[in-house]
Amino acid sequence: MLDFFSLALVPYPIIVFQILALLVSTAIEAWIFARKLYLPRKFCVQYALTINLASTVAVWLFGFLVQALLPTQSKLFVISYLFFQTLYTFEESWMVNLISVSGVLTIFMIVCLVEFKGIDILEAVLYPEVGDAKEESKQPFWDRVYSAIVQTDTDKLSTIFLANACSNSAILILVLIAFVQWYD
Amino acid sequence: MIKAFRKLVQLLRPPQWGSWQTFICVALGLFLLSLFTADLRREALAIASFASLSIGLTWLGLEQAWIFTPWMTAALALVLIHTLLPFISPSLLMILWPPFAGLLWLTPHCFDVETNTWHTPVTLIRQRFLLIMGVQLLLSCWLQFHFLTQSWLDQYPSLLVDDFQDSFFVAKTIGRDRARPRGVQFLQAISPTVERRLNQQDWRVMADWLNSLSVTHELTEYTQDLLSELNIEPTAEDQFWIFQVRAFPQGDGYDLAWQAQWEGPRSAQARAIDPYLSEMRCAITPTGQMSTATCQAPYVVIRKRTSDSFTDERWWQRLRLWPRGFGRDADDSG
Numbered sequence: 481m482l483d484f485f486s487l488a489l490v491p492y493p494i495i496v497f498q499i500l501a502l503l504v505s506t507a508i509e510a511w512i513f514a515r516k517l518y519l520p521r522k523f524c525v526q527y528a529l530t531i532n533l534a535s536t537v538a539v540w541l542f543g544f545l546v547q548a549l550l551p552t553q554s555k556l557f558v559i560s561y562l563f564f565q566t567l568y569t570f571e572e573s574w575m576v577n578l579i580s581v582s583g584v585l586t587i588f589m590i591v592c593l594v595e596f597k598g599i600d601i602l603e604a605v606l607y608p609e610v611g612d613a614k615e616e617s618k619q620p621f622w623d624r625v626y627s628a629i630v631q632t633d634t635d636k637l638s639t640i641f642l643a644n645a646c647s648n649s650a651i652l653i654l655v656l657i658a659f660v661q662w663y664d
Numbered sequence: 665m666i667k668a669f670r671k672l673v674q675l676l677r678p679p680q681w682g683s684w685q686t687f688i689c690v691a692l693g694l695f696l697l698s699l700f701t702a703d704l705r706r707e708a709l710a711i712a713s714f715a716s717l718s719i720g721l722t723w724l725g726l727e728q729a730w731i732f733t734p735w736m737t738a739a740l741a742l743v744l745i746h747t748l749l750p751f752i753s754p755s756l757l758m759i760l761w762p763p764f765a766g767l768l769w770l771t772p773h774c775f776d777v778e779t780n781t782w783h784t785p786v787t788l789i790r791q792r793f794l795l796i797m798g799v800q801l802l803l804s805c806w807l808q809f810h811f812l813t814q815s816w817l818d819q820y821p822s823l824l825v826d827d828f829q830d831s832f833f834v835a836k837t838i839g840r841d842r843a844r845p846r847g848v849q850f851l852q853a854i855s856p857t858v859e860r861r862l863n864q865q866d867w868r869v870m871a872d873w874l875n876s877l878s879v880t881h882e883l884t885e886y887t888q889d890l891l892s893e894l895n896i897e898p899t900a901e902d903q904f905w906i907f908q909v910r911a912f913p914q915g916d917g918y919d920l921a922w923q924a925q926w927e928g929p930r931s932a933q934a935r936a937i938d939p940y941l942s943e944m945r946c947a948i949t950p951t952g953q954m955s956t957a958t959c960q961a962p963y964v965v966i967r968k969r970t971s972d973s974f975t976d977e978r979w980w981q982r983l984r985l986w987p988r989g990f991g992r993d994a995d996d997s998g
Binding site: 485486487488489490491492493494495497498526529530533534536537540541544547552556559560562563564565566568602605606621 | 754755758784787790791794795798799801802805806808809810812813814816817820823824826827828830831832833834835836837843900928929930931932934
């Protein structure tokens with residue numbers, strides 16, 4: 481019955497990496513939110529974990545979408561990169577660098593966008609009483625969610641950007657440290 | 665034995681009509697009934713039995729407040745859907761399982777049984793739901809990624825012979841050495857035709873032809889012609905296989921070596937040892953004026969690792985983070 485579920489190739493390296501990255505980035509972002517947004521610590525950890533989960537899911541969905549839209553020839557680059565860490569038929573390193581840098585930038589932008597809107601929606605959904613005026617909390621539930629989507633707070637935007645930059649740099653540094661032990 | 669049976673009966677005796685035991689007993693009864701019928705009636709009874717069992721187990725889970733009740737119910741419901749609507753792909757149902765379970769988890773918190781109305785759940789439940797749903801969606805994404813790699817392997821099955829140790833995303837688990845490149849399958853398939861074509865030919869014509877093959881030839885049309893006669897199920901990777909043939913003298917006859925080479929994506933390790941390269945050897949000997957051809961079973965050629973073609977370096981070691989001659993790798997000149 482389970483013949484459609486083959487275990488010859490299992491994506492467990494990326495699963496382990498993602499769990500560790502989620503832990504690290506949640507801790508760092510929660511700390512920055514607590515410093516910058518003056519929210520209670522428990523809320524900060526919940527916020528950070530929820531929006532990190534949301535942004536991870538968004539990045540996955542973006543990846544699935546891109547691979548579905550790619551033509552067959554370019555899909556081979558993706559397969560080759562995911563399976564063998566080489567870009568098929570791209571031998572020049574500047575090409576590889578260009579593709580990887582633009583990919584990382586796109587992912588970072590998606591993460592920032594999702595997390596920025598995510599924290600607004602979260603505040604509206606969870607704690608109408610936190611950080612808002614009293615009459616705001618009397619608004620009906622869906623009105624609050626709608627206004628959270630529409631309104632933009634530049635202060636929060638910069639905080640999200642800073643938190644993401646910090647957590648992603650920390651993960652990058654950890655990855656590099658992990659590689660340096662083999663690098664000799 | 666009898667004691668255990670009595671205990672089971674005691675456990676399953678319904679204390680009142682509206683209880684989980686009732687549904688389990690109904691499920692058992694329907695299952696027993698279905699054993700004595702056939703065809704459509706049997707199917708219907710079995711499905712009804714399974715539905716009743718699902719309801720009973722869910723009731724039991726809610727009564728005992730098991731944490732995994734939503735996941736169990738979701739799994740049972742999806743198995744039922746799979747039985748009723750077999751045209752929905754099982755992988756889709758599998759991907760839907762975690763978010764469906766998350767929604768089922770929320771249902772008791774926002775549905776009021778007494779007044780039969782829906783309401784928005786309280787703040788604590790909302791925040792728990794968001795966390796649970798996020799985790800469920802992430803699980804779905806991982807499952808989907810797994811199915812995506814599976815579909816790529818269906819299109820490019822030979823990739824499974826390669827070395828995945830550089831990959832940041834996937835790893836090989838079981839059946840590592842069971843995979844064989846598709847080239848072996850192709851060569852296996854063409855060998856009867858090759859034997860038939862080369863048997864009982866005029867030896868002088870044959871020897872001339874074999875002499876002209878003393879340098880490696882691609883024989884594209886010839887192999888395409890051979891392959892088009894076969895009924896191998898085509899895959900996307902077939903365009904990456906090229907076939908080469910070469911003949912060399914062996915005794916009073918010739919040895920004809922057919923090689924299938926992989927031109928598609930491959931890992932850095934495979935560039936050195938080439939686990940894809942498949943070969944088949946046919947011995948062609950003169951018998952009087954005629955030729956006799958016998959082909960051996962095709963095999964995978966594993967090239968020996970030589971020190972200049974293969975290094976144990978991984979891809980991050982090939983990354984140069986700082987200039988050569990600076991730091992500990994000063995003596996490593998390449």
